[in-house]
Amino acid sequence: xxxxxxxxxxxxxxxxxxxxxxxxxxxxxxxxxxxxxxxxxxxxxxxxxxxxxxxxxxxxxxxxxxxxxxxxxxxxxxxxxxxxxxxxxxxxxxxxxxxxxxxxxxxxxxxxxxxxxxxxxxxxxxxxxxxxxxxxxxxxxxxxxxxxxxxxxxxxxxxxxxxxxxxxxxxxxxxxxxxxxxxxxxxxxxxxxxxxxxxxxxxxxxxxxxxxxxxxxxxxxxxxxxxxxxxxxxxxxxxxxxxxxxxxxxxxxxxxxxxxxxxxxxxxxxxxxxxxxxxxxxxxxxxxxxxxxxxxxxxxxxxxxxxxxxxxxxxxxxxxxxxxxxxxxxxxxxxxxxxxxxxxxxxxxxxxxxxxxxxxxxxxxxxxxxxxxxxxxxxxxxxxxxxxxxxxxxxxxxxxxxxxxxxxxxxxxxxxxxxxxxxxxxxxxxxxxxxxxxxxxxxxxxxxxxxxxxxxxxxxxxxxxxxxxxxxxxxxxxxxxxxx
Numbered sequence: 488x489x490x491x492x493x494x495x496x497x498x499x500x501x502x503x504x505x506x507x508x509x510x511x512x513x514x515x516x517x518x519x520x521x522x523x524x525x526x527x528x529x530x531x532x533x534x535x536x537x538x539x540x541x542x543x544x545x546x547x548x549x550x551x552x553x554x555x556x557x558x559x560x561x562x563x564x565x566x567x568x569x570x571x572x573x574x575x576x577x578x579x580x581x582x583x584x585x586x587x588x589x590x591x592x593x594x595x596x597x598x599x600x601x602x603x604x605x606x607x608x609x610x611x612x613x614x615x616x617x618x619x620x621x622x623x624x625x626x627x628x629x630x631x632x633x634x635x636x637x638x639x640x641x642x643x644x645x646x647x648x649x650x651x652x653x654x655x656x657x658x659x660x661x662x663x664x665x666x667x668x669x670x671x672x673x674x675x676x677x678x679x680x681x682x683x684x685x686x687x688x689x690x691x692x693x694x695x696x697x698x699x700x701x702x703x704x705x706x707x708x709x710x711x712x713x714x715x716x717x718x719x720x721x722x723x724x725x726x727x728x729x730x731x732x733x734x735x736x737x738x739x740x741x742x743x744x745x746x747x748x749x750x751x752x753x754x755x756x757x758x759x760x761x762x763x764x765x766x767x768x769x770x771x772x773x774x775x776x777x778x779x780x781x782x783x784x785x786x787x788x789x790x791x792x793x794x795x796x797x798x799x800x801x802x803x804x805x806x807x808x809x810x811x812x813x814x815x816x817x818x819x820x821x822x823x824x825x826x827x828x829x830x831x832x833x834x835x836x837x838x839x840x841x842x843x844x845x846x847x848x849x850x851x852x853x854x855x856x857x858x859x860x861x862x863x864x865x866x867x868x869x870x871x872x873x874x875x876x877x878x879x880x881x882x883x884x885x886x887x888x889x890x891x892x893x894x895x896x897x898x899x900x901x902x903x904x905x906x907x908x909x910x911x912x913x914x915x916x917x918x919x920x921x922x923x924x925x926x927x928x929x930x931x932x933x934x935x936x937x938x939x940x941x942x943x944x945x946x947x948x949x950x951x952x953x954x955x956x957x958x959x960x961x962x963x964x965x966x967x968x969x970x971x
Contacts, residue, residue, distance in 0.1 A: 510797035516562020618650030633664030678897030687915035691890035693719030714872030788824035822856035866936030
């Protein structure tokens with residue numbers, strides 16, 4: 488999108504424009520590392536910082552290339568540093584190792600009944616390389632999120648968002664997670680299961696807290712067929728619902744109360760669901776948007792997305808290099824922040840659609856922006872994905888609320904909470920029935936694999952259409968915040 492406050496070639500550049508250029512160049516620098524570029528030594532980080540400080544003026548002739556160069560240098564240096572750490576894994580491939588690490592999320596089950604989990608903060612042979620190791624085991628123990636475990640077996644090459652793997656290894660729990668938040672999370676989940684049927688409870692906990700390991704294989708397959716797996720992933724959508732709820736409830740009373748309640752809800756939700764890549768991104772975007780709204784400032788969504796992307800990727804370049812969830816998360820948010828407002832302006836003009844209409848448009852926009860990537864990676868086209876999302880996603884906020892009420896009631900009044908959970912059971916039964924009915928249609932999904940160049944062409948077409956709509960509507964992206 489055209490950037491504001493630029494007058495070429497001798498005018499002045501707004502500082503947010505320089506920040507956006509630096510962030511975009513940093514991401515490009517990380518990509519160049521995968522193409523063979525490298526810069527060893529902390530001196531390059533110092534050079535990048537010096538360039539960034541020097542360009543933080545307002546003269547475009549000097550500032551623009553300096554910001555771009557600073558971003559590229561920092562990105563290449565950070566990526567090179569990460570690759571040096573990852574090289575440790577290559578030295579131990581196909582060797583028997585004993586790895587100690589912390590379980591990232593809830594352990595699932597593989598197709599042969601084995602425990603399947605991912606470990607972070609890994610250590611082996613006196614080394615602590617970055618990255619994640621996948622571990623599967625037929626152990627009788629039941630490790631939970633946050634537990635420290637020790638796995639022994641042959642180290643295999645990683646794939647996607649994990650850098651190494653031990654398949655069917657020996658596993659033992661070294662220490663149990665004593666975090667009170669994790670204990671509360673497990674207690675709440677047990678309460679939901681005590682007052683709701685298993686099918687409805689598993690879906691309710693999925694949409695509320697991102698717990699998807701308890702979903703039945705059948706329901707999981709149905710969600711994939713209809714491109715609805717995002718509703719059972721703790722993501723920015725869940726967080727956005729909470730932030731908008733806080734704003735609508737407290738905005739008329741006090742902006743400070745809105746800030747406190749919104750930030751408290753966000754912090755509690757992130758602690759309970761965990762710091763996944765998508766949730767970290769969502770918390771940063773929502774938190775920055777809330778602060779900007781409180782202080783009466785507006786941030787262009789392009790600047791916001793680039794800043795959060797560069798921040799998270801700078802901390803962990805592995806997000807850019809192989810974390811599909813990170814990419815899908817940002818593409819979906821780009822749909823919500825960039826494509827959806829253009830569609831709303833084109834369809835409704837200056838008027839704002841009602842809440843349900845806004846949810847439908849945002850859901851459709853997120854589907855559009857993520858579709859080319861999913862086709863290139865998975866090759867599965869959900870023909871009924873868009874109508875399924877339009878029918879089901881607007882109901883998710885109510886499902887989250889009713890599940891929360893049912894779980895709290897179970898904790899307070901025990902078995903009598905089943906009566907309080909009746910609305911949740913009814914709504915979740917309707918949703919599961921709708922999912923089952925739509926996914927049973929023979930032509931609900933088909934196979935459509937596209938090449939990488941075709942994906943880029945599709946994104947180019949999408950960008951061109953968005954530019955045309957913007958030129959026609961002249962929509963002001965600074966006019967509202969993500970929490971509105």
